[in-house]
Amino acid sequence: MSNLDRQAVPSLCGGRGFVVAEPVRELLSPRRVRLGASTEVRRLLPNLGRRMIGAWAFVDHYGPDDIADEPGMQVPPHPHMGLQTVSWLHDGEVLHRDSTGSLQTIRPRELGLMTSGRAISHSEESPKSHARFLHGAQLWVALPDAHRHIDPKFEHHAELPTVTAPGVEATVLLGDLDGAHSPGSTYSPLVGADLTLTSGTETRLPLVPDFEYGVLSMSGEAHVDGVPVLPGSMLYLGCGRTELPLRADSDAELMLLGGEPFEEELIMWWNFVGRSQEEIVQAREDWMKGTRFGEVKGYDGAPLPAPKLPDLPLKPRGRAR
Numbered sequence: 001m002s003n004l005d006r007q008a009v010p011s012l013c014g015g016r017g018f019v020v021a022e023p024v025r026e027l028l029s030p031r032r033v034r035l036g037a038s039t040e041v042r043r044l045l046p047n048l049g050r051r052m053i054g055a056w057a058f059v060d061h062y063g064p065d066d067i068a069d070e071p072g073m074q075v076p077p078h079p080h081m082g083l084q085t086v087s088w089l090h091d092g093e094v095l096h097r098d099s100t101g102s103l104q105t106i107r108p109r110e111l112g113l114m115t116s117g118r119a120i121s122h123s124e125e126s127p128k129s130h131a132r133f134l135h136g137a138q139l140w141v142a143l144p145d146a147h148r149h150i151d152p153k154f155e156h157h158a159e160l161p162t163v164t165a166p167g168v169e170a171t172v173l174l175g176d177l178d179g180a181h182s183p184g185s186t187y188s189p190l191v192g193a194d195l196t197l198t199s200g201t202e203t204r205l206p207l208v209p210d211f212e213y214g215v216l217s218m219s220g221e222a223h224v225d226g227v228p229v230l231p232g233s234m235l236y237l238g239c240g241r242t243e244l245p246l247r248a249d250s251d252a253e254l255m256l257l258g259g260e261p262f263e264e265e266l267i268m269w270w271n272f273v274g275r276s277q278e279e280i281v282q283a284r285e286d287w288m289k290g291t292r293f294g295e296v297k298g299y300d301g302a303p304l305p306a307p308k309l310p311d312l313p314l315k316p317r318g319r320a321r
């Protein structure tokens with residue numbers, strides 16, 4: 001999906017200043033953001049007090065929405081640079097098209113991974129004939145400087161590794177968890193895992209102390225390190241953990257997001273991640289002129305115009321919490 005915010009505000013993120021070195025339990029409340037006419041998402045990142053978790057720079061949770069008599073998701077062609085988009089569904093399906101010529105239906109628990117590199121554009125829509133419910137998460141991973149100018153590409157992985165323990169199944173969508181390795185391309189040490197817990201489960205998940213982590217609740221009643229996390233909320237956990245206690249009071253679905261703290265300072269505006277105001281201004285201009293970001297073929301509708309850039313100067317900086 002996309003940042004369709006017409007009043008897009010720049011987000012300055014990355015850098016050590018944001019990272020909490022020790023274990024913490026910081027509950028992040030979602031911001032409700034309207035996408036188009038019918039869809040409302042809960043935005044967890046960037047959040048007022050927290051911009052990134054490792055290289056994870058953007059987290060939207062949406063649904064479950066009953067779209068039986070509605071068009072569902074309708075996101076016209078729009079550009080990206082400097083990031084990867086991760087499409088992850090629990091219900092429904094999304095038809096992805098992009099400027100490298102991809103045409104792919106993404107289904108529940110399949111990884112749709114788009115690496116923008118220097119420039120890509122894509123559209124996302126519910127197919128004309130679609131399932132009744134749409135439920136998922138849209139996530140972005142910032143690309144480190146050494147890889148952010150690479151060629152754009154799209155990957156679809158229907159088969160992903162799982163890690164199981166009594167009462168819990170973890171699907172590794174990106175990076176590594178407990179020895180299981182996702183086939184999705186990554187450019188910094190990180191993990192994204194989908195956790196399905198059976199009611200009554202108490203378990204401990206192995207973590208890497210150098211990573212910072214957060215857990216998003218998708219459904220059910222779960223306690224993460226003793227804290228109840230409601231669906232659509234996220235708990236930031238800091239660094240310095242070797243394991244994470246989880247408890248499910250009903251069947252529950254969580255997403256574990258983590259990674260090495262992202263040291264580079266970034267400017268995130270609209271659908272772009274850059275390092276300077278000039279880069280962001282140039283990307284916006286290139287999109288509006290119809291250059292650089294290619295063309296999405298087959299989408300029935302006009303591309304999305306970029307919002308106005310704010311007047312304030314955009315400068316990346318680390319900010320002490």
Ligand code: MN
Binds near residue numbers: 078
């Ligand atoms: Mn997008």
